[in-house]
Amino acid sequence: MKKPCFRLELFLALFLTTAVFAGCSPLPKTNNMSGGKPETGGKPKEVFKKSVFIPDGYYEPIPDLGAKGYLLQALAPDVYFFTTGAYNTMFITTPKGVVVIDPIHGKGPLLKKAIREVTEKSPKYMIYSHAHLDHIGDAHLFAKDVQIIAHIETRERLERYKDPHRPIPQISFGKNYSLNLGGIQIDLIYPGEGHGKGNIMIHLPEKKVLMVVDVATPRSVPFLNFVTTDIYSQIKGIEQALNLDFDVYVAGHLHRPGLKKEMLEVLKYYLASKRANKAALKKISFQDVQARSRTQDPERLFGEYYQAVAKECHRLLRKEWKPRLMGFEAFTSGHCDVWTGFHRTEVAP
Ligand SMILES: [Zn+2]
Structure with missing residues (x-):
């Protein structure tokens, strides 16, 4: 059986990188998409070892595209x-x-x-x-x-x-x-x-x-x-x-x-991440983060506080959403940050 290509390839394609993983099923040729830097010769750098690809959440391998490439x-x-x-x-x-x-x-x-x-x-x-x-x-x-x-x-x-x-x-x-x-x-x-x-x-x-x-x-x-x-x-x-x-x-x-039900599922994730962020903002206190922190720098302290909020938001979402949707570990903390920004600036409807 052909080893499936870990879905991370997809994300890396989205990251506009030119990373190539040896031994995967054929992918469309590396795309020089916006901002992507083409390889300038020689063997492309193998960023991760294939053995590291042990997905512990949901993923779908990219199927073999055959000689046609689509x-x-x-x-x-x-x-x-x-x-x-x-x-x-x-x-x-x-x-x-x-x-x-x-x-x-x-x-x-x-x-x-x-x-x-x-x-x-x-x-x-x-x-x-x-x-x-x-x-x-x-x-x-x-x-x-x-x-x-x-x-x-x-x-x-x-x-x-x-x-x-x-x-x-x-x-x-x-x-x-x-x-x-x-x-x-x-x-x-x-x-x-x-x-x-x-x-x-x-x-x-x-x-x-x-x-x-x-x-x-x-x-x-x-x-x-x-x-x-x-x-x-x-x-x-x-x-x-x-x-x-x-x-x-x-x-x-x-x-x-x-x-259609898959679009609805993604919508539910948007809303769940919003709720999780709200709960994390409620739970994580700035004073607690300050008491635990070793920094004397107020800017770093603010950074640590928002990281702690995102970490808690990620924790709240992980059990349900990691087995349901791809990309959880790559993107969920960032989603939590977006909601922090939203909740700090909007009366959330
Ligand atoms: Zn777009």
């Missing part, structure tokens, strides 16, 4: 899920052409091949879920023949960035936008700021398929510090997503699509 799966008639392991997206085929969504950075040529597997039609539209380079960095490979659609905030960002890899959308909208191509309805919905500004949901009501990127990866805690600019709005956005009619969703990450 997996393709029909989510519904005419709707295709495309993944290269750590990243995913979807596209829609219609008699009038293809609707491409999020051409993943470094994976555009594979996405083109995947489209060719199922249709002779050419891309007509391209939708950006949001402006982030790792998700739309190969847009330039499709841009010549398509109309690009995105939220107005995404357009404004891309106008500022002037990145030739991410061409500026010709069509932008504020709240909602509906596209109907070849009889297939695609609703673009802006739930408000969460994972940055302009991050939209892409809903195919007749197909019962939803795409919502970077906010609720199935069976995973959210990425570093929730990668959010407005945590409360992000939660409201997930609640709004759950009110839509869909059976499966495309999260932007993971080797497979998610089920």
Whole structure:
């Protein structure tokens, strides 16, 4: 039996590192994503020994992607899920052409091949879920023949960035936008700021398929510090997503699509981490931390206090959530910190 690749690979891909682990199942070739530094020759450095990979929480191995380097799966008639392991997206085929969504950075040529597997039609539209380079960095490979659609905030960002890899959308909208191509309805919905500004949901009501990127990866805690600019709005956005009619969703990450109940599970984690942080702030007293501390430096003391709060919050969550979601040890303390910031500055609703 082939040894599964520890899911940490996925996280390290997300960390934008180029770490390579010897002996794992084939992964998509190391991606030089935003900020990632390409290896400059020689053997890539082995960061961890393989024997260290003994997950004691939930994890899903990345399946073998085969020689093609991607997996393709029909989510519904005419709707295709495309993944290269750590990243995913979807596209829609219609008699009038293809609707491409999020051409993943470094994976555009594979996405083109995947489209060719199922249709002779050419891309007509391209939708950006949001402006982030790792998700739309190969847009330039499709841009010549398509109309690009995105939220107005995404357009404004891309106008500022002037990145030739991410061409500026010709069509932008504020709240909602509906596209109907070849009889297939695609609703673009802006739930408000969460994972940055302009991050939209892409809903195919007749197909019962939803795409919502970077906010609720199935069976995973959210990425570093929730990668959010407005945590409360992000939660409201997930609640709004759950009110839509869909059976499966495309999260932007993971080797497979998610089920509605898996989105709900991640939402429960957001709320559980908020509650745990509140309880930790109540339990951990600054005076107690000060009495135990050896430091004379008030700045260090504050640091120790907030670390103690995050540690207690992490402890409260660990028993239930570590066996349920991937990434717990990597990201939960950071989530606790985010909630500390929130509870210190907001009257928590
Ligand atoms: Zn993003």
